[in-house]
Amino acid sequence: MPTFADNGDGGCARKILLKAIAKALHMTHSNADDYLRMYRQMVRIRTFEDNANQLYLSAKMPGLTHMYSGEEAVAVGICEALKTSDKITSTHRGHGHCVAKGADFKEMFCELLGKEEGYCRGKGGSMHIADQSNGNLGANAIVGGSMGIATGAAFSAKLLGKDDVAVCFFGDGATAQGLMYEVMNMAALWKLPVIYACENNGYSEYTRTDEIAAGSITARAEAFGIEAFQVDGQDVLAVNDLSQKLVERCRKGEGPFFIELMTYRYHGHHVGDINREYYRSKSEEKDWRENRDPITRFRAWLVEEGIASEEEIEAMNAAIKADASEAVEYALNAKYPDASEVDMHVFTDVEHALA
Amino acid sequence: MSIDILMPALSPTMTEGTLAKWLVKEGDSVSSGDVIAEIETDKATMEVEAVDEGVIAKIVVGEGSENVAVNSVIAVLAEEDEDASSVSAGASAPAAPISRAATPEAATPEAVAPAASVSAAPASPAPEAEAEWDGPTKTLSVREALRDAMAEEMRSNDQVFLMGEEVAEYNGAYKVSQGLLDEFGSKRVIDTPITEQGFTGIAVGAAFMGLRPIVEFMTFNFAMQAIDQIINSAAKTLYMSGGQIKSPIVFRGANGAASRVAAQHSQCYGSWYSHIPGLHVVSPCSPADAKGLLKSAIRSETPVVFLENELLYGDTGEVPDSDDWTVPIGKAKIVRQGSDVTITAFSIMVKKALAAADALAEQGISAEVIDLRSLRPLDTETILASVRKTNRIVTCEEGWGQSGIGAEISARVMEQAFDYLDAPVTRVYGEDVPMPYAANLEQLALPQAEHIVEAAKAVCYK
CATH class of the missing domain: 3.40.50.970 (Thiamin diphosphate (ThDP)-binding fold, Pyr/PP domains)
Known part of the structure; x- marks a missing residue:
């Protein structure tokens, strides 16, 4: 894999070697546009979350929200290996998945603020955001709750003879839910094209993962005969490379697969989870932010490889920031759903359920 | 450009808090994630983290200040290359303190009114009853x-x-x-x-x-x-x-x-x-x-x-005998016409209700039996029309009474046909115990035709 922490003498030969490795590893993604898009998507997620965090802290955003910051390489590395018609299911920490699968800022911020132009017309919110147009079957705010849905999407693809793949995002905490074992069993029996993507950010809410999960996470899948992989979730190229291979194998009927992505959430479990020292140290947080940040690492690699200059990257970041500000401003001024919306979409055959 | 540091909302219900302690002083450099202050609410003490990098140019709200509203400016941050001393409090657009209670969600009562309306029982479209079948x-x-x-x-x-x-x-x-x-x-x-x-x-x-x-x-x-x-x-x-x-x-x-x-x-x-x-x-x-x-x-x-x-x-x-024949969801069926009392039932209780109606007929009581068929949407119209005719109703179900189908029907009849009732709505339901195993006990726990007969006679005052 490309070495991100390449602070050594960095001779020309080594760079050539790195490029050759990168090229070999990324046969189908071997051009600069793909790398830049991955970078851009990661920055879009970080920028989205920075804005969402501010909206929440300034009491402009209601409810509960969970930040994806720090985990960007997971969603982007995987979703960049998917087609629009491939499906994902997402979690309460789902903004990153939604952006990575192709969602627009404007509709997302509108949804977070409960506005009519949101993806779910303001009726789902941060924890239920769904974007059917891009194959996002929705965030499920019940931990582990979407595992059946993702497996069902894969089941449908197989039944209909399509080569679509489904990816089920979930956290390490969800591995304690029984549903995971039920659906992995059937997915393995029926060879379904589903990838279980376990985002192991080290904490199940406010508890260290090793206090809630006995034994190995990947061994759980292996017990069903499912090939399981562990990958550095802060390395977008490693994630993308593995995902591309597994997605292609799923399309050929070799699924299901399981990936444990080692990652980190920079914020607390939710935005209000500020006092975290009783369950994790500030030095640990600092270490991940300073030494293992997926965006910083990938940016350094892009520059080193000559794929983008610092100036180009700064311009890209600034443009994304401006996009986000514009979308936030739009959403703040957008209208709330009409009162008549309260009883719409309860039943398919009744326009207004309370009429 | 200076940046206002605002009193953060750290929970969905927080509107104000006490600024308990500053952990930085004017002139200190901070970076994103640094803890800069502690605030207290009635629930907890929480830390405030810096969101942006810069130098604390001014502390606006002093330590120990109580009832500091969410979103009010508590300090001002100057960016690294800025002269901190030139920054005045609230230099950028002064943020009007906003409390959660005043957010537009809460300020649109008309958005909640329909759900809270008393008469808004879950509505159902009134589907046409299936066509009378005269085919094979x-x-x-x-x-x-x-x-x-x-x-x-x-x-x-x-x-x-x-x-x-x-x-x-x-x-x-x-x-x-x-x-x-x-x-x-x-x-x-x-x-x-x-x-x-x-x-x-x-x-x-x-x-x-x-x-x-x-x-x-x-x-x-x-x-x-x-x-x-x-x-x-x-x-x-x-x-x-x-x-x-x-x-x-x-x-x-x-x-x-x-x-x-x-x-x-x-x-x-x-x-x-x-x-x-x-x-x-x-x-x-x-x-x-x-x-x-x-x-x-x-x-x-x-x-x-x-x-x-x-x-x-x-x-x-x-x-x-036709592939095209269907029964609409949401439509009850009157399975026996009668004039003295309405009996509603579904599933196996319909058979018991019909048996009860036979027994009642022998005693001179004409019972109308409605097979609900659908529980949601519930065909309230058919039930109400029958009650307007018989002025009495007995509901039957095998399940427990509390929060049951009979309880729901009772409420709807009371809300929408109160003036037509000549007797209280009466419910027949399973005994309020887990189902016993012994045959005699199981019989006792399940509602039987004779319970329906007794209830119907009671509402007919016979």
Whole structure:
């Protein structure tokens, strides 16, 4: 894999070697546009979350929200290996998945603020955001709750003879839910094209993962005969490379697969989870932010490889920031759903359920 | 440019707090994530983290200040290259303190009014009753009627499939899916492991994708394992997604008490599922209704909970002999005309209500028996029309009384036909105990025809 922490003498030969490795590893993604898009998507997620965090802290955003910051390489590395018609299911920490699968800022911020132009017309919110147009079957705010849905999407693809793949995002905490074992069993029996993507950010809410999960996470899948992989979730190229291979194998009927992505959430479990020292140290947080940040690492690699200059990257970041500000401003001024919306979409055959 | 540091909202309900302590002083450099202050609310002490980098140019709200409103400026940050001394408090747009109570969500009462309105009982469209059938019929058992409904719909729509425990090779635990594997193959008649939550989740996912799964629960007792998938995913997703994602799915299987299988296998789920907006719930008694309603359920875009009864599977009756014949969901059926008292029932209790009506007739009381057939939408109009005629009503159900179907009917009759009542609405329901095993005790726990007779006589003051 490309070495991100390449602070050594960095001779020309080594760079050539790195490029050759990168090229070999990324046969189908071997051009600069793909790398830049991955970078851009990661920055879009970080920028989205920075804005969402501010909206929440300034009491402009209601409810509960969970930040994806720090985990960007997971969603982007995987979703960049998917087609629009491939499906994902997402979690309460789902903004990153939604952006990575192709969602627009404007509709997302509108949804977070409960506005009519949101993806779910303001009726789902941060924890239920769904974007059917891009194959996002929705965030499920019940931990582990979407595992059946993702497996069902894969089941449908197989039944209909399509080569679509489904990816089920979930956290390490969800591995304690029984549903995971039920659906992995059937997915393995029926060879379904589903990838279980376990985002192991080290904490199940406010508890260290090793206090809630006995034994190995990947061994759980292996017990069903499912090939399981562990990958550095802060390395977008490693994630993308593995995902591309597994997605292609799923399309050929070799699924299901399981990936444990080692990652980190920079914020607390939710935005209000500020006092975290009783369950994790500030030095640990600092270490991940300073030494293992997926965006910083990938940016350094892009520059080193000559794929983008610092100036180009700064311009890209600034443009994304401006996009986000514009979308936030739009959403703040957008209208709330009409009162008549309260009883719409309860039943398919009744326009207004309370009429 | 300077940046205002605002009093943060750290929970959905926080509107103000005490600025307990500053951990930085004017002139200090901070970077994103640094703890700069501690605030206290009535619930907890929390740290405030810096969001941006810069130098603390001014502390606006001093330590110990109480009732500091969320969003008020507590300090001002100068960016690294800025002269901190030139920054004045609130240099950027002064943020008017906003409390959560004043956010527009709370300020649009009209948005909540319809839901809170007293008369807003869950409404149902009034479907047309099925056309009177004068074509050919054939004698079928409920079991065969259900099988035929599935087979016909599977023939006409290749998106329909059946999934459940022992539904394929074994033809169903109660032989309801007899012959379906032979006709449709293992791709569409799918045996699953004993894993209700798992296969229900998979079926809901398939429904999100536009397929039309029929999920068979060997009995609805086991659907308790899957209830999160039924309610949180199947029933709510259309709403949560703002209409983007439908779940055309049928959950069917035996419901209610069978015989001598005791507490964990004998329970009516009618009121449980009928509580949920987003679900339709039906529970037929006759073979003709079983077939017609199951066909409607499979064609519906709304998730349908289809409650059968093991003791009815062998009952036979005349069923319209046509692939086109369906029964509308949401429409009750008057199965016996009468003038003195209305009796409502569903599923196996319809038989007991009819037996009670026979006994009442012998005593000079003319009972009108309504087979509800659908529990959600509940056909309130048919019930009210009958009550306006008889001025008395007895509701019957096998399940427990508290929060039951009878309780719901009682409330609707009181709200909408109070002036027509000549006696209190009276409910007949299962005893408020888990189902006992011993035959004599089981008989005592279940509502019987004689209970209905007694109740009807009581409301007729006889």
